Amino acid sequence: MKEPTCIREGEIIQAVKTEIWSDELRSHIISCPFCQDTILIARSLNEVSDQTLLMARPPDSRLIWLRAKITRKQKQLLWFELLNQAGFILISLAIAICFLIWKSPWFIWTRIERAISGLSQWIFFSSSTTFFVFIITMFIVWLIAKETIQANKST
Amino acid sequence: MIDESSFRTFYESTAKKLWSYIFRVVGNSDLADDFLQESYFRFLRAEKEEELEPRMKAYLYRIATNLIRDYWRRKKRERSWQMEETRLQEIGPEDKSDRSEIVNEVFRKLTPQYRSLLWLAYVEEYDHREIASILDLRERSVRVLLYRARKKMMELIQSGPTGARERL
Numbered sequence: 001m002k003e004p005t006c007i008r009e010g011e012i013i014q015a016v017k018t019e020i021w022s023d024e025l026r027s028h029i030i031s032c033p034f035c036q037d038t039i040l041i042a043r044s045l046n047e048v049s050d051q052t053l054l055m056a057r058p059p060d061s062r063l064i065w066l067r068a069k070i071t072r073k074q075k076q077l078l079w080f081e082l083l084n085q086a087g088f089i090l091i092s093l094a095i096a097i098c099f100l101i102w103k104s105p106w107f108i109w110t111r112i113e114r115a116i117s118g119l120s121q122w123i124f125f126s127s128s129t130t131f132f133v134f135i136i137t138m139f140i141v142w143l144i145a146k147e148t149i150q151a152n153k154s155t
Numbered sequence: 156m157i158d159e160s161s162f163r164t165f166y167e168s169t170a171k172k173l174w175s176y177i178f179r180v181v182g183n184s185d186l187a188d189d190f191l192q193e194s195y196f197r198f199l200r201a202e203k204e205e206e207l208e209p210r211m212k213a214y215l216y217r218i219a220t221n222l223i224r225d226y227w228r229r230k231k232r233e234r235s236w237q238m239e240e241t242r243l244q245e246i247g248p249e250d251k252s253d254r255s256e257i258v259n260e261v262f263r264k265l266t267p268q269y270r271s272l273l274w275l276a277y278v279e280e281y282d283h284r285e286i287a288s289i290l291d292l293r294e295r296s297v298r299v300l301l302y303r304a305r306k307k308m309m310e311l312i313q314s315g316p317t318g319a320r321e322r323l
Binding site for chain 2: 004013017038040041044046048053055059062063065068071072
């Protein structure tokens with residue numbers, strides 16, 4: 001369906017706002033029912049708009065600016081904090097792994113060797129010292145991860 | 156990004172008009188206050204490069220329209236945005252002229268989507284392409300919907316109180 005329209009609609013809306021009507025536009029209106037309706041609608045809506053503008057009491061722009069500024073700062077801080085914590089976890093893990101290798105190098109190498117040779121039955125903790133070191137390391141990692149998650153939640 | 160003084164200038168030239176648009180579409184001054192603040196806040200949060208005012212204004216109207224649409228969606232009344240009539244809040248003593256009473260009555264019988272279309276086209280003077288971008292519609296759809304909105308408004312004026320058309 002082709003909706004009736006008029007190429008002079010824009011000019012009419014402008015004229016309604018400015019109240020400047022050329023003779024040519026006036027004579028066009030007489031022969032164009034679409035523009036007659038446009039005038040009616042535009043005029044009445046603009047009148048309502050003028051009245052609504054009087055009712056508008058927008059807040060001070062500084063309030064919105066400050067709110068946005070605070071949110072932006074919080075976002076930056078949160079990212080910084082997250083990066084900090086991620087770095088801390090990675091460093092802690094690296095230290096833990098280094099500690100494990102340092103304390104029981106044979107344990108790691110044996111496992112790597114066995115994994116490579118494809119042995120299905122691995123012997124896990126062949127000595128109590130290795131087991132103890134492993135448990136301590138896991139406990140430290142768990143403690144750090146827990147603290148980090150809690151810190152994130154509170155942020 | 157826009158600096159504080161540019162924002163203030165932009166805000167002062169657009170805030171009242173945006174409030175009027177929101178108020179006329181949602182029909183509630185408290186909601187209009189909230190949506191106004193939220194629109195500017197999101198506008199600033201988007202951290203867009205400073206552009207010419209008309210483009211920034213169109214972007215702002217788009218944010219506001221999305222907020223209004225989300226509001227209807229949240230209320231599980233998405234159909235209301237397109238189909239149903241909603242009551243506009245009673246408005247202040249400034250708005251009691253004979254002519255505006257008729258227009259208010261007619262306007263409150265339109266769907267929010269029609270109100271939005273008519274306001275953007277005849278008050279804010281946006282063309283079809285700009286309205287399409289603000290309302291997230293196709294240009295062709297805007298033409299059709301705007302025509303229907305006009306038709307509906309004219310029908311309501313014709314069927315309104317005797318002589319409503321003449322009084323307008």
